[in-house]
Amino acid sequence: MIEIRNLSKRFDSLVVLDGVSFQVNDASLVVVLGPSGTGKSVLLKSMLGLLQVDSGDVVFDGKSIQASTEKDIYAIRKKVGFVFQGTALFDSMNVADNIALPLREHTNLSSKDIKERLCGLLEVVGMAGKANLYPQSLSGGMKRLVAVARALALNPKYLFYDEPTTGLDPIMTDRVVGLIQNLKKSHASSGIVVTHDLETARAVGDEIFMLKNGRINKLTKIEKELYD
Amino acid sequence: MNLFSAIGEFFYFFSRSVFIPWRLRETRYRILRQVYEVGINSLPIILIIAAFVGLVSIVQTSYQVAGSMPRYIIGATVGRMVMIELGPILTALMVSGRCASSMAAEIGTMRVTEQIDALEIMAIDPYRFLNLPRIIGTFIALPVLTVIAELDALLLSGAYAHFFLGIPFGVFNYGLTHFFYARDFFGGLAKSLFFSLVIATSGCYFGFKVRGGAREVGRAATLAVVTASILVLVLDFLVALVIFG
Numbered sequence: 001m002i003e004i005r006n007l008s009k010r011f012d013s014l015v016v017l018d019g020v021s022f023q024v025n026d027a028s029l030v031v032v033l034g035p036s037g038t039g040k041s042v043l044l045k046s047m048l049g050l051l052q053v054d055s056g057d058v059v060f061d062g063k064s065i066q067a068s069t070e071k072d073i074y075a076i077r078k079k080v081g082f083v084f085q086g087t088a089l090f091d092s093m094n095v096a097d098n099i100a101l102p103l104r105e106h107t108n109l110s111s112k113d114i115k116e117r118l119c120g121l122l123e124v125v126g127m128a129g130k131a132n133l134y135p136q137s138l139s140g141g142m143k144r145l146v147a148v149a150r151a152l153a154l155n156p157k158y159l160f161y162d163e164p165t166t167g168l169d170p171i172m173t174d175r176v177v178g179l180i181q182n183l184k185k186s187h188a189s190s191g192i193v194v195t196h197d198l199e200t201a202r203a204v205g206d207e208i209f210m211l212k213n214g215r216i217n218k219l220t221k222i223e224k225e226l227y228d
Numbered sequence: 229m230n231l232f233s234a235i236g237e238f239f240y241f242f243s244r245s246v247f248i249p250w251r252l253r254e255t256r257y258r259i260l261r262q263v264y265e266v267g268i269n270s271l272p273i274i275l276i277i278a279a280f281v282g283l284v285s286i287v288q289t290s291y292q293v294a295g296s297m298p299r300y301i302i303g304a305t306v307g308r309m310v311m312i313e314l315g316p317i318l319t320a321l322m323v324s325g326r327c328a329s330s331m332a333a334e335i336g337t338m339r340v341t342e343q344i345d346a347l348e349i350m351a352i353d354p355y356r357f358l359n360l361p362r363i364i365g366t367f368i369a370l371p372v373l374t375v376i377a378e379l380d381a382l383l384l385s386g387a388y389a390h391f392f393l394g395i396p397f398g399v400f401n402y403g404l405t406h407f408f409y410a411r412d413f414f415g416g417l418a419k420s421l422f423f424s425l426v427i428a429t430s431g432c433y434f435g436f437k438v439r440g441g442a443r444e445v446g447r448a449a450t451l452a453v454v455t456a457s458i459l460v461l462v463l464d465f466l467v468a469l470v471i472f473g
Contacts, residue, residue: 045345048349050345050348050349074351074353075351077348077349077350077351078351080349082346082349084342084345084346086341086342088341088342088343088345088346089343089346090338090343090346091341091343092334101350101352102350102351102352104254105254105350105351105352106351154350
């Protein structure tokens, strides 16, 4: 379970997060909805200690990020797979090396085992046969799928998706949404999806929160129906 | 930021990048890639520069001493000049221009495209993953490049002396070897080791500090070259003071 407790973050005079609190229960996918520029990505990065927060804390399975040393934070991050909005694939590496990197760094798997795992992950995201391509030669949607495969490499307990469908065509959007839904069932992993897309939020979220003006509010059933 | 805190931050960045647990098995390919990038890819330009350094040295030395001193002095003077000063410093300045800027641009681009954040989130220390191989790679490649540059400069200056100044190879070589001091050669080499550290650290440091977009990446590349070049000259003086002072 992840508990976000009273998280606040400001950039100079701009308050981005103002006492944000919610929790992500095991095996549930929480959607944080909000217009562009409201601080959804800041929220995700702050949760993982990439950005220093002004106050508040995030607790992963009882371990506080604020009270953790750098080593402990790295241990927490190994439990999290993160799909960046811009995919953040390493452009000097091909698809195979991008996905295999966390396996090479954090496991003692043999090359053969890594290759097997890699093929399995590419199958899961529907990118089999694309292992030798470089990110520059992939479309935006394909990059997103590779980014999901990389996020899954260490079999994480939590998956964070930052705007997973932004900028994709409707067909690719359906494919990515389907993948998120399938992963939720097959991996039973919990996580957070931040998006400004209502359709995506409705399709994947067990709970939906609205982030606006730094404050977060849970959407009730009636509000969800109104949105629908 | 004042000068002292900037220097402190730079040294902290260096020590954070180098004094860190790492395993050769996982890092060797990235180190070798940097050796290739800094060493092999810089070789053509270094050979050209060193050739002209040798030629200019022999022409100017001959102009200054011809007629007033024995001709073997030309070999001795060119040899010591190249080994102590010109070889290490010009190689380092060329590598600064070529490699510090490319390191800053590459790492800066990784910063703005969130690739460094991705490393952090995958629990991979970016200092170890990005900086360490670059610093070690440059530390290996630069002294080798310096020796190659010195050989290139001395061979060409010897050839020019033989064919255009009428100084036989034997006479040039007599001056070169008779007045050869190991301290000159190893002092120059020691300089290049220090230079390699500031060149790679400048490239990585300014790349890491990039915030924003393409404009900041360009600015980081420029700052990396300027800083590396200045630090090379400062270190040149300090090391010369210790070894030859």
